[in-house]
Amino acid sequence: MAIKLEIPTALRPFAGKQSSLDLEAATVGEALKSLTNTYSDLRKHLYTDDGRIRSFVNIYVNDEDIRYLEKENTPIKDGDTISIVPSIAGGR
Amino acid sequence: MLLLNEALTNEIRAHGARDYPNETCGALLGLDGPAGDTGGSPRREVRALFPLTNRRDDSPRNRFSVTADDVRAAERAAAVGGLELVGWYHSHPDHPARPSEYDREHAWPWYSYVIVSVAAGEPRDMTSWLLADDRSQFHSEEIASLPGATARHSQ
Numbered sequence: 606m607a608i609k610l611e612i613p614t615a616l617r618p619f620a621g622k623q624s625s626l627d628l629e630a631a632t633v634g635e636a637l638k639s640l641t642n643t644y645s646d647l648r649k650h651l652y653t654d655d656g657r658i659r660s661f662v663n664i665y666v667n668d669e670d671i672r673y674l675e676k677e678n679t680p681i682k683d684g685d686t687i688s689i690v691p692s693i694a695g696g697r
Numbered sequence: 698m699l700l701l702n703e704a705l706t707n708e709i710r711a712h713g714a715r716d717y718p719n720e721t722c723g724a725l726l727g728l729d730g731p732a733g734d735t736g737g738s739p740r741r742e743v744r745a746l747f748p749l750t751n752r753r754d755d756s757p758r759n760r761f762s763v764t765a766d767d768v769r770a771a772e773r774a775a776a777v778g779g780l781e782l783v784g785w786y787h788s789h790p791d792h793p794a795r796p797s798e799y800d801r802e803h804a805w806p807w808y809s810y811v812i813v814s815v816a817a818g819e820p821r822d823m824t825s826w827l828l829a830d831d832r833s834q835f836h837s838e839e840i841a842s843l844p845g846a847t848a849r850h851s852q
Contacts, residue, residue, distance in 0.1 A: 613805075614772075614781065614782065614807065615805040615806055615807040615808050616805075616806070616807075617807075618806070618807060619806070619830075646830070649831070649832055650805070650806060650832070660803075661803050661805075663765040670765075690765040690768060690769060691765065691768050691805055692762070692763060692764055692765045692767075692768060693722070693761075693762070693763035693767075693768060693785050693803075693805070694753075694760070694761065694762045694763070694799075694803040695760070695761055695787055695796070695797070695799060695800040695803055695804070695810070696720055696753075696756075696759045696760035696761055696787075696789075696797065696799050696800065697720070697759050697789040697790070697792035697797050697799075
């Protein structure tokens with residue numbers, strides 16, 4: 606499936622300074638794997654050391670949070686847009 | 698280097714004092730420039746703030762949280778003003794203006810992270826930090842004061 610993957614500003618320096626990429630993938634997980642295979646420096650910002658998507662990394666398929674779909678197994682279809690959207694956390 | 702005018706500096710400090718003893722938070726909207734003569738770190742200028750509500754209802758005195766919806770709202774506000782979302786500010790109530798391990802674990806690269814210390818309700822030191830590309834540490838980012846007027850986007 607030909608989809609568009611949108612990269613947030615903070616990660617663009619690790620993705621060839623691109624704001625979006627056109628990819629072929631059948632699921633969200635495949636799309637993210639394709640992204641991080643091409644741009645390996647992104648991996649540590651998106652995934653924990655044990656391979657889980659970091660808690661402050663939000664993945665949307667056409668504005669639907671994949672946590673409420675099938676997470677990384679969420680299927681995608683031609684023309685879908687996957688967005689990586691930050692949330693921000695911290696504290697003393 | 699982060700260029701921040703006095704009015705915006707005072708606004709961050711006032712937001713920190715207003716939300717004390719809870720942590721405050723907000724977005725920095727501005728322009729990201731080339732590294733130039735700053736030794737490789739970006740030279741960015743903050744032109745406006747986007748004050749936010751701390752979403753951590755369970756432990757707001759030592760944690761802050763900005764939702765993805767808030768991030769998108771801040772990005773939209775920046776775009777309306779022809780600016781970029783260049784970073785975030787938050788307060789450390791009764792604690793130094795240094796990033797914690799929790800800050801590092803949850804940080805994004807590229808953004809400037811401004812921290813203001815608020816001691817007994819009074820804003821004190823303000824610092825800025827950039828996450829190392831390998832996520833191992835924060836690097837201190839110099840804050841350069843600028844004269845100038847403030848701009849503020851409502852939430």
